[in-house]
Amino acid sequence: MSDYRPQDLDRKWQQRWAASRAFEVTEDPSRPKFYCLEMFAYPSGHAHVGHVRNYIIGDVMARTKRMRGYNVLHPFGWDAFGLPAENAAIKGGIHPEVSTRGNIAHMKGQLQRLGISYAWEREFATCDPEYYKWNQWLFIRMFERGLAYRRRSSVNWCPSCRTVLANEQVVDGGCWRCGTPVETRDLEQWFFRITAYADELLDDTVALTRWPEKVLTMQRNWIGRSEGARVTFAMEGNPSTPIEVFTTRIDTIYGATFVLLAPEHPLVSSLADASTDPASFRRQVQAFRAQDRAARMSGAVEKQGFDTGVRAINPFTDQPVPVWVANFVLGEYGTGAVMAVPAHDERDFEFARKFDLPIRVVVTPDGRPVAADALAGAAVAYGTLVDSGPYSGLPSAEAQKRMAAVARERGIGEATIQYRLKDWGISRQRYWGTPIPMIYCDKDGIVPVPDDQLPVVLPPMAQFTGRGDSPLAQVPEFVHVTCPACGGAARRETDTMDTFVDSSWYFYRFADPRNERMPFDPARVKYWLPVDFYSGGVEHAILHLIYSRFFARVFRDIGLVDHSEPFSQLLTQGMVLKDGAVMSKSKGNVVDPDTMLQQYGADALRLYVMFVAPPEKEVEWSDAGLEGSFRFLARVWRLVDRWCETVGGADVVLPDAGDSLNAAERALRRKTHETIRRVTADIEERQQLNTAVSAMMELVNDLYAFSEQTVTGGPARRPDAAAPRGGVAERRETIGVVREALEALVLTLSPFAPHTGAEMWERLGQAVTVAEAAWPAYNPSVARAEEIVVPVQVNGKVRSRLTVSAQASEQELERLALADPAVRTYTSGKTVRKVVVARGRLVSVVVQ
RNA sequence: GCGAAAGUGGCGGAACUGGCAGACGCGCCAGACUUAGGAUCUGGUACCCGAGAGGGUAUGGGGGUUCGAGUCCCUCCUUUCGCACCA
Numbered sequence: 001m002s003d004y005r006p007q008d009l010d011r012k013w014q015q016r017w018a019a020s021r022a023f024e025v026t027e028d029p030s031r032p033k034f035y036c037l038e039m040f041a042y043p044s045g046h047a048h049v050g051h052v053r054n055y056i057i058g059d060v061m062a063r064t065k066r067m068r069g070y071n072v073l074h075p076f077g078w079d080a081f082g083l084p085a086e087n088a089a090i091k092g093g094i095h096p097e098v099s100t101r102g103n104i105a106h107m108k109g110q111l112q113r114l115g116i117s118y119a120w121e122r123e124f125a126t127c128d129p130e131y132y133k134w135n136q137w138l139f140i141r142m143f144e145r146g147l148a149y150r151r152r153s154s155v156n157w158c159p160s161c162r163t164v165l166a167n168e169q170v171v172d173g174g175c176w177r178c179g180t181p182v183e184t185r186d187l188e189q190w191f192f193r194i195t196a197y198a199d200e201l202l203d204d205t206v207a208l209t210r211w212p213e214k215v216l217t218m219q220r221n222w223i224g225r226s227e228g229a230r231v232t233f234a235m236e237g238n239p240s241t242p243i244e245v246f247t248t249r250i251d252t253i254y255g256a257t258f259v260l261l262a263p264e265h266p267l268v269s270s271l272a273d274a275s276t277d278p279a280s281f282r283r284q285v286q287a288f289r290a291q292d293r294a295a296r297m298s299g300a301v302e303k304q305g306f307d308t309g310v311r312a313i314n315p316f317t318d319q320p321v322p323v324w325v326a327n328f329v330l331g332e333y334g335t336g337a338v339m340a341v342p343a344h345d346e347r348d349f350e351f352a353r354k355f356d357l358p359i360r361v362v363v364t365p366d367g368r369p370v371a372a373d374a375l376a377g378a379a380v381a382y383g384t385l386v387d388s389g390p391y392s393g394l395p396s397a398e399a400q401k402r403m404a405a406v407a408r409e410r411g412i413g414e415a416t417i418q419y420r421l422k423d424w425g426i427s428r429q430r431y432w433g434t435p436i437p438m439i440y441c442d443k444d445g446i447v448p449v450p451d452d453q454l455p456v457v458l459p460p461m462a463q464f465t466g467r468g469d470s471p472l473a474q475v476p477e478f479v480h481v482t483c484p485a486c487g488g489a490a491r492r493e494t495d496t497m498d499t500f501v502d503s504s505w506y507f508y509r510f511a512d513p514r515n516e517r518m519p520f521d522p523a524r525v526k527y528w529l530p531v532d533f534y535s536g537g538v539e540h541a542i543l544h545l546i547y548s549r550f551f552a553r554v555f556r557d558i559g560l561v562d563h564s565e566p567f568s569q570l571l572t573q574g575m576v577l578k579d580g581a582v583m584s585k586s587k588g589n590v591v592d593p594d595t596m597l598q599q600y601g602a603d604a605l606r607l608y609v610m611f612v613a614p615p616e617k618e619v620e621w622s623d624a625g626l627e628g629s630f631r632f633l634a635r636v637w638r639l640v641d642r643w644c645e646t647v648g649g650a651d652v653v654l655p656d657a658g659d660s661l662n663a664a665e666r667a668l669r670r671k672t673h674e675t676i677r678r679v680t681a682d683i684e685e686r687q688q689l690n691t692a693v694s695a696m697m698e699l700v701n702d703l704y705a706f707s708e709q710t711v712t713g714g715p716a717r718r719p720d721a722a723a724p725r726g727g728v729a730e731r732r733e734t735i736g737v738v739r740e741a742l743e744a745l746v747l748t749l750s751p752f753a754p755h756t757g758a759e760m761w762e763r764l765g766q767a768v769t770v771a772e773a774a775w776p777a778y779n780p781s782v783a784r785a786e787e788i789v790v791p792v793q794v795n796g797k798v799r800s801r802l803t804v805s806a807q808a809s810e811q812e813l814e815r816l817a818l819a820d821p822a823v824r825t826y827t828s829g830k831t832v833r834k835v836v837v838a839r840g841r842l843v844s845v846v847v848q
Numbered sequence: 849g850c851g852a853a854a855g856u857g858g859c860g861g862a863a864c865u866g867g868c869a870g871a872c873g874c875g876c877c878a879g880a881c882u883u884a885g886g887a888u889c890u891g892g893u894a895c896c897c898g899a900g901a902g903g904g905u906a907u908g909g910g911g912g913u914u915c916g917a918g919u920c921c922c923u924c925c926u927u928u929c930g931c932a933c934c935a
Contacts (some may be wrong), residue, residue, distance in 0.1 A: 214852060218930060221851075226934075247935060260935090301933080333934045340935085346849090347933055420934055538929085611873070612860060618928085624874055625860070632873085638888085681864085691862065694872035701872090704889085791868045796916055798868055836915050842867045844915050 004637040006601020034070035039536030043103035050576035063751035075510040078125035090466035126502035133455030134519035136437035164429035189427035210569035224420025231413035233312035246334030251399040254388040255362035256339035263288040264331025349378035431471035433496030441483035441490035470494040574618040603753035604630035648765030673783035
């Protein structure tokens with residue numbers, strides 16, 4: 001008799017795995033590979049059970065695939081650069097390097113105590129110069145290809161702290177530290193030309209069949225491709241400054257009765273100068289620009305605008321139309337100017353009604369004119385053109401083609417495609433990130449750092465003041481450099497890269513994490529990639545996953561990889577809530593895995609988190625549920641404890657056809673194989689890990705019932721009493737069947753509960769460890785039931801059940817059903833209209 | 849507002865291709881074993897009527913297709929998530 005003491009098992013097996021480097025792998029062309037990856041972690045200090053759920057999901061997959069014969073790569077690392085560490089340094093004076101390394105050490109310990117089967121030999125952190133060197137290398141390759149470029153762009157600026165703020169440091173429009181309202185400043189910054197891949201990133205989403213549709217939809221919306229046309233409106237009396245607009249509805253251009261400019265539009269400034277009251281003009285523009293930041297968050301912003309006093313010429317009607325500045329027109333999208341067609345656009349309609357601007361109906365459902373006064377709202381549907389000169393009578397789609405073609409002939413526009421996706425601004429005026437490897441020379445301009453001088457290492461910094469722009473600009477030894485081209489005095493770029501750069505290719509590095517000559521060896525990446533199973537939070541549905549898809553294409557075009565999509569299958573795991581809210585330190589509702597481990601061991605926690613709900617679903621944490629999983633493991637433990645001696649040394653070969661088995665033995669055997677089938681499919685095909693666990697629970701329940709029936713004493717009725725420990729009355733067949741069941745159970749359970757599984761496997765007398773053991777084989781002929789129960793419905797209600805051979809024919813079933821006494825009480829005196837037989841499932845009788 | 853997903857016992861959730869709704873677990877009730885049990889084992893547990901056998905009603909509401917609907921179609925309601933003036 002031995003008690004279930006999971007803490008001892010955790011320690012024992014974790015030590016063994018570490019000592020034998022059990023989960024390290026090498027490329028092996030003779031075996032199918034499986035690259036299982038969970039999104040790496042930001043080392044915040046402590047992992048809570050919400051984070052940990054993701055690692056457990058991945059670990060169940062990895063361990064299962066290993067047992068299924070795959071060569072499994074299951075690595076882990078740290079997304080270690082980022083703002084929180086730097087903020088902490090500003091507040092508390094601890095250098096980011098120090099706090100980050102400390103946090104990594106602690107979290108690594110947490111994951112190891114959970115028994116996650118990582119190839120720790122491959123671990124790295126993005127703040128390792130050996131890693132970020134290759135960020136810099138890749139940046140230079142992108143610069144060479146025109147994929148990295150520099151332009152002016154605005155940043156958040158706190159006038160009080162005199163520093164640049166990241167978006168997440170702007171809280172309710174104010175600075176995170178002092179609350180001062182944030183201003184906008186224009187700085188020269190670096191961008192990645194992701195828009196060059198917009199079409200490809202969009203089109204290829206259809207090939208991602210193993211991604212959640214939700215994520216693909218979000219990505220498609222993010223890219224936001226829209227087909228339309230650019231059209232030029234000349235300025236009345238000033239042909240040198242035309243206004244270009246983008247529209248998806250050129251078919252409605254005869255209804256364009258005014259033009260709207262974004263407050264940021266380049267023309268606005270000169271229009272202000274020319275206006276009758278430049279000061280008031282500018283004041284209004286400034287007010288609109290300020291709205292963007294603060295008002296946008298606080299709900300619906302009312303549409304506002306004012307007349308610039310100038311007019312533009314509608315190039316199709318040749319009529320002058322007023323030009324207004326409007327707060328709802330976006331400066332960054334399209335051309336920053338729109339033609340307003342109030343009759344056919346809701347926003348324009350609202351605006352026109354508010355400011356009493358003219359409305360012209362130019363598209364109607366049937367081609368018959370409609371008075372503008374009759375409109376209750378904008379008519380946005382396609383239809384037939386009216387009052388549109390030579391285009392009247394054409395359907396919208398046809399008109400769009402012809403009008404775009406005519407615009408092109410006349411040199412006033414053309415059909416074009418517009419994206420919502422913008423180029424990726426990667427400059428960060430921060431310390432704790434990858435230095436951008438560029439040098440500015442008065443003579444040679446922008447010069448990349450030569451490859452052989454990489455990495456550009458972050459200089460140690462004594463003090464973090466949180467003032468000024470880029471912290472690196474305050475380190476003279478870092479800034480002053482000689483120009484690689486002319487050898488003269490030059491200065492370094494002092495911005496660092498967005499940390500999303502780090503996370504956009506780390507999954508390649510895991511294939512070859514110590515390479516000193518290249519970001520990775522293409523041959524190794526060719527073997528391991530793409531990632532077969534990638535899991536992480538939905539919060540990365542857009543940015544991380546789209547940037548990674550972008551980087552994969554860049555690597556492909558550089559010639560380092562031969563695929564376009566880095567992740568074959570994506571699983572977005574749901575969050576773990578506590579008291580109905582996401583766990584967070586500030587809310588004080590964090591469930592610490594270590595506390596749970598001390599009480600119940602790693603396996604109970606792992607099992608519970610897998611059992612409570614399907615992986616994608618959000619779940620509410622429950623201590624009672626965890627307790628239940630612990631009880632289940634103890635129940636399995638007692639079962640194995642009771643049988644291990646009997647079964648351990650036994651060598652019983654079960655016949656394929658179970659002729660010599662009695663009914664109970666055959667039933668147990670059937671259950672065993674049915675369980676293998678269900679668990680395997682639930683893990684591999686459906687990733688429905690909760691039902692895999694319940695299938696195993698059913699088998700355990702059956703094993704208890706079986707022991708109860710067939711063996712005196714029962715398995716654990718009296719764990720403390722000197723109950724006979726097997727070997728008494730058992731038939732060889734019984735032992736064989738139980739042994740098969742227990743082995744299947746322990747094997748299928750071990751990905752979920754690896755420590756308990758390994759120990760029980762050992763106790764069952766197995767020579768190899770459970771992690772190396774082969775997954776149990778499913779035998780369909782054993783799993784098939786000989787006898788089945790078929791319900792019989794009369795007019796849709798179940799009235800009887802037939803116990804028949806599984807081979808019973810449809811005719812047989814119909815005959816038996818109609819002859820059944822219970823059925824006859826409902827059919828007697830009535831006419832049987834119809835009998836439907838679903839073989840093996842059900843008989844449905846219709847009477848009248 | 850637009851888009852997507854989801855609504856099943858007291859709770860978490862099952863139900864694979866349209867075929868016995870509620871697997872499995874939690875909780876609760878009872879029994880056994882016990883000095884004791886918050887351990888363990890066994891049984892019960894959707895709701896209503898009925899002593900019982902049994903009957904009826906149930907998968908957010910309403911309608912439809914079908915021998916048969918949690919599952920498919922239409923419509924409405926609610927919740928969650930995403931996008932939120934993208935012209």
